[in-house]
Amino acid sequence: LAAQVDGWAALYDASGAVVAAAPEWAGRRAARLTADVQRLRERPAPASSVVGGTANAEHPENADRVELHSLGTSRRPRSALAVGTAAAPGTAERYAVHSAIALLTLTTERSRSLHEAGLRIDGAVLRMLLAGEPDHARTVAGDLYGGLLDAPFRIAVAESPAARTRASTAAQSAGDTAAETGGDPLGTLTEVVESAAARAGEAVLVVPEGERLVVLA
Structure with missing residues (x-):
């Protein structure tokens, strides 16, 4: 995606931490947007916002235009995508961004289903431990933990x-x-x-x- 928009892209987890960025140097730029990502997650999905895009003599590295997009359809999105460019994306770049959002949303929803199944296993294992059945808990958990x-x-x-x-x-x-x-x-x-x-x-x-x-x- 970063190459297609001639800029950079980053993926954030549920806490607003950067989990992936391209090119490699973009990780530092993306990390400065954690607060913006957290604010975005408070809005109903799908949500997006634009930050930056203004010249700053003290921090010229922050002068790019960054679009933030929530990923997923749940009330509280579990991840977000940032796309940084020198100017507003054109038609081809916009198509690339929308395609990336669609693919990442599908992946996120699948991950959410797995996460919910994992929560049920977590609850069962915890109840076994609290009931004094650690051997049964280990059998159910396997190598999960x-x-x-x-x-x-x-x-x-x-x-x-x-x-x-x-x-x-x-x-x-x-x-x-x-x-x-x-x-x-x-x-x-x-x-x-x-x-x-x-x-x-x-x-x-x-x-x-x-x-x-x-x-x-």
Whole structure:
């Protein structure tokens, strides 16, 4: 895609981190757009925005025009595409961008289905561990979590602000609760933990349980 638009392209994961970029130097430029990618993900899919495109004497490397596109059809897209060019893409370049978005969206949706299936396995394995059946848990998991289930591990539990609010006062209004939760904090935390573990090459078990998030690492 980068060659077809005579510019650069980058792919971001759910946390806004760069997972691939072309050419190689584009990774540094793409990393500066993490905040813009995170803002894009708060908008309903499909969403897009344009950043840059203005001259900056202090940072001339940021003078390119960058299009950001969310990928996927879920309420919170799990990835995004950035395309940087010197000027607005022409007809041929625009076709290349749209084709890339379509292909990446198909790939993302397939990955989402696999991710949801993985969540069901994660939940089953965690319930076996908590029920005192580690051997059954290892049998079900196989090599899915590497050596995570063979070594001493830690369990961390995160609770949503809404749950804490209800625990402290039952009189909290629904409007106030929505304002405090800030959308889906546990969903965001799940994505951040999984993305960080993937980048570090470490196995982690993350299981949403209602208004709690259980992390085994």
